[in-house]
Amino acid sequence: xxxxxxxxxxxxxxxxxxxxxxxxxxxxxxxxxxxxxxxxxxxxxxxxxxxxxxxxxxxxxxxxxxxxxxxxxxxxxxxxxxxxxxxxxxxxxxxxxxxxxxxxxxxxxxxxxxxxxxxxxxxxxxxxxxxxxxxxxxxxxxxxxxxxxxxxxxxxxxxxxxxxxxxxxxxxxxxxxxxxxxxxxxxxxxxxxxxxxxxxxxxxxxxxxxxxxxxxxxxxxxxxxxxxxxxxxxxxxxxxxxxxxxxxxxxxxxxxxxxxxxxxx
Numbered sequence: 001x002x003x004x005x006x007x008x009x010x011x012x013x014x015x016x017x018x019x020x021x022x023x024x025x026x027x028x029x030x031x032x033x034x035x036x037x038x039x040x041x042x043x044x045x046x047x048x049x050x051x052x053x054x055x056x057x058x059x060x061x062x063x064x065x066x067x068x069x070x071x072x073x074x075x076x077x078x079x080x081x082x083x084x085x086x087x088x089x090x091x092x093x094x095x096x097x098x099x100x101x102x103x104x105x106x107x108x109x110x111x112x113x114x115x116x117x118x119x120x121x122x123x124x125x126x127x128x129x130x131x132x133x134x135x136x137x138x139x140x141x142x143x144x145x146x147x148x149x150x151x152x153x154x155x156x157x158x159x160x161x162x163x164x165x166x167x168x169x170x171x172x173x174x175x176x177x178x179x180x181x182x183x184x185x186x187x188x189x190x191x192x193x194x195x196x197x198x199x200x201x202x203x204x205x206x207x208x209x210x211x212x213x214x215x216x217x218x219x220x221x222x223x224x225x226x227x228x229x230x231x232x233x234x235x236x237x238x239x240x241x242x243x244x245x246x247x248x249x250x251x252x253x254x255x256x257x258x259x260x261x262x263x264x265x
Contacts, residue, residue: 003226004227006075006247011220017203042069083111090126111165111171192223
């Protein structure tokens, strides 16, 4: 299956260190070689880079590695095709407009015999189960709400729709509108929150380390979410199966199977 990478921060931050290890899993340290993509939110806009080539030898990935784009919400994906042909239309992340803002989505998993009805507002361009699920999720929300609802209502509805879709199989996904990052774990996802006092981190997939205390301020907070931990000298927290988590300002703020959890500052 595919692998996911997400970042949510309280201040615009680049993802170069995490992406350096992550992109190597697209054909070098792992076998996810059927395309890749990454999306950076900047204000109301989104910079999106996709390629149907393996990320480890993609010229587009090389551009991203050399370009320190700063963002508060990032979603990246490397693909191991289970459904759909290997082409650019099937490369994640996917993007659509809803309620006057962009929504970005990437999926790791496999939905068996999944054939949602054709939507009024959202329809897939490619032939993956992933894009079909994204369109169904947005279609359901758009049919129910003319305007974006409050955060509690939106969280509960996304969780309910995810519960329905994951009945068809594995449904790990990341979803963002630039305001927050929604992360749904069906089988396997891990996260880490980096904040002061910052320490040194060493990549699993390459012999590269960074001392975050030299490139951050004491007020910075960054949450990184990945299918598998990207570093081997930090503690990554596994998400529970069938759990939806809302990340905002660099930390988890809501968890679907822990309704008492609320992060306050």
